[in-house]
Amino acid sequence: MKYGFHMSIAGKLGIAGAAQEAELLGLGAVQIFAKSPRSWKTRNLKPGEVEGFRARKENLGGLPTVIHASYLVNLAAEGELGQKSVFSLADDLAKAQALGAQYVVVHPGSGSAQTARANALRALELxxxxxxxxxxxLENTAGGGEKLGARLDTLAQMIEGTRLGVCFDTCHxxxxxxxxxEALDGLERLVGLERVPVIHLNDSVGERGAQIDHHANLMEGRIGPELRRFALDxxxxxxxxxxxxxxxxxxxAHNLRVLREWLAHP
Structure with a gap:
């Protein structure tokens, strides 16, 4: 298993600093935002940032890297919001290409599944x-309102016949x-596990079915022992x-201790 944290890119080293922190913590993977997750404003990569990140990534044996798209992106939206979402996601995909990141994760948004699918493919084209x-x-969601992605069959329909995959979040x-x-069996049957390369391993503050997207430390939330069984499947x-x-x-320290104990004593 390759595992890591979502890392900050704040500081003098920027994105390269995330790889440095991963090395200090003994991690084998990393997730970052390529820009502010709560702004439409893009972020230019600093001079030497790409080279610094790629060098550290190579020194760590490849360091699988995930970029998480902005929280503002709503692929299911049309009009101006839909256009902004496509261009923001295309920017993250281009930065991922430059940095050698393997994956970009995005929430599908609220509205039409057909529109979300089309906009995702448009971002890839751009x-x-x-x-x-x-x-x-496309990441599964906690649901609520018109949010897409809470049901696995919906995600399966959205990626069918495309280059898209799924990121599965345990809390969501x-x-x-x-x-x-049950969800893992559903992923295998409906999506195909070869199309689910990334797992977000999070405990949940809210109860099962509460539609609360609030992550907790491992084994300090409401999920319980099934989280360990899932991680070790x-x-x-x-x-x-x-x-x-x-x-x-x-x-x-707590989360790494819990996960490493699981791996040491499966």
């Missing part, structure tokens, strides 16, 4: 990615009402696991 470029993954699935073993052995748990020295 980024001018080849088949060997970063893979765009739990919040949407799934038991994780042999079908997920080759996946990239990203912890989007609360960050801080104590929190990081």
């Amino acid at each position: 980024a001018q990615l080849s088949q060997s470029g970063p893979r765009l993954l 699935a739990f919040a949407a009402g799934y038991h994780l073993e 042999a079908r997920l052995r080759d996946k990239v696991f990203i912890l989007e748990t609360p960050r801080g020295a104590q929190e990081d």
Whole structure:
């Protein structure tokens, strides 16, 4: 299993600093935002930032890298919001290509599944990615309102016949009402696990089915022992696991200790 945290890119080293922090923590993967997740404003890569990140990435044996798209992106929107969303996502895909990141993760948004699918493919076209470029993954959501992606069958329909894949979030699935073993069986049957390269491993503050997207530290939330069983399922052995748990020295130490104990004593 390759695992890591969602890292900050703040600081003098920028994105390269995320790889440095991953090395210090002994991580085998990393997730970042390529720009502010709550602004439409893009962020130019600093001089030397790409080279610095790629060099550290290579020194760490490749360091699987995920870029998470802006929270403002709504692929299911039309009009101006839809256009802004496509261009913002295309910018993240282009940055992923430049940095050698393997994946870009985005929430589908609220509205029409057909529009979300079309806009996702349009973003890929604008980024001018080849088949060997970063893979765009639609993330399952906690649901609520018109938010897409809470149901696995909807995600399966959205990616059918496309280059798109899925990023599976344990907290979101739990919040949407799934038991994780049931969800994993559903992913295998409806989506195909070869199209689910990235797992967001998070506990949940809210109860099952509460539709609350609020992550907790491993084994300090409401999911319980099924989270461990899910993480250790042999079908997920080759996946990239990203912890989007609360960050801080104590929190990081706790989450790494829990995960490493699981791996040491499966």
